[in-house]
């Protein structure tokens with residue numbers, strides 16, 4: 001099959017990471033960015049400067065979706081505009097790569113999920129954390145059972161406040177509930193909600209507290225106690241803070257016969273990357289994360305020494321290969337729905353001050 005011809009709708013901050021991923025995949029001959037849509041031509045120009053060029057440029061995403069040269073659509077607009085673009089992609093029948101969160105409110109997430117399932121289009125959602133070599137290694141340890149069953153975990157997620165008032169030049173829709181739908185939990189830690197479901201199976205119940213320390217209409221702190229159908233219990237604490245440059249996820253998992261601590265960041269190969277495995281009666285083993293990454297790349301037929309810092313590379317590679325092989329990509333829209341259901345139960349619990357069940361539909 002020839003290259004998968006992609007079109008981006010939305011050419012802002014994170015579209016640059018998608019573009020960097022696509023540039024590498026263009027070198028591999030797997031995909032090509034042929035079109036981009038954004039009311040701001042400067043955004044399209046920025047993307048074109050990363051990928052080399054963009055042949056078709058549109059102010060309106062509708063024109064991109066109907067463009068015959070576009071095989072698959074990548075939706076990267078601010079969250080509140082996802083619905084309109086995604087429903088049009090559903091009508092077109094083209095494969096879709098949609099950024100998370102799918103929508104600011106859970107009823108619209110459900111509408112989007114239902115439309116994608118009904119039309120049967122291929123859809124992958126942008127939970128790229130699943131592709132991080134350290135997270136993949138942790139999942140392999142859980143699946144192998146080598147440390148026994150996982151018992152409990154603690155996950156701390158933090159990131160500088162991604163809003164213009166804190167980071168110069170940043171857009172500010174994330175600090176408005178009417179635009180973003182939620183703060184640290186929905187906008188950022190929905191990644192962690194997906195990761196926790198992926199590692200420990202579906203979450204079934206949650207008790208949560210939220211705070212808005214910076215005074216925006218969305219929360220910047222959320223603390224959740226989560227129970228999974230597997231019996232695993234754990235805590236997720238997520239914080240949007242004022243420490244520009246700081247962005248880290250630390251997960252400690254306790255097993256029947258071991259403990260694993262991992263730290264990751266937004267990019268593969270970040271200075272924060274670490275993994276420690278503790279087995280009974282042995283000194284803790286600090287994993288060589290560079291070697292881990294090399295082995296992970298090699299196991300996927302990639303050059304182990306290739307400098308791939310955006311793990312959107314792996315997400316887009318998986319998307320292109322799923323379309324080529326005609327199978328469902330991962331994470332699916334149903335995976336995204338489950339992560340949203342956990343977030344929604346968290347907000348419900350924070351409001352009602354009692355535990356909330358996570359919808360399993």
Ligand SMILES: NC(=O)c1ccc[n+]([C@@H]2O[C@H](COP(=O)([O-])OP(=O)(O)OC[C@H]3O[C@@H](n4cnc5c(N)ncnc54)[C@H](O)[C@@H]3O)[C@@H](O)[C@H]2O)c1
Nearest residue numbers: 010011012013014038040043076077078079099100126171
């Ligand atoms: N997967 C991740 O780790 C990750 C990281 C950051 C952002 N995101 C998600 O990606 C999406 C975009 O975030 P961002 O930080 O790039 O936002 P941004 O504000 O930096 O950029 C959004 C871009 O979309 C354009 N736009 C607005 N309305 C549009 C429309 N109707 N059609 C086409 N373009 C339109 C804007 O002009 C802007 O260039 C959000 O849903 C966000 O939550 C995901």
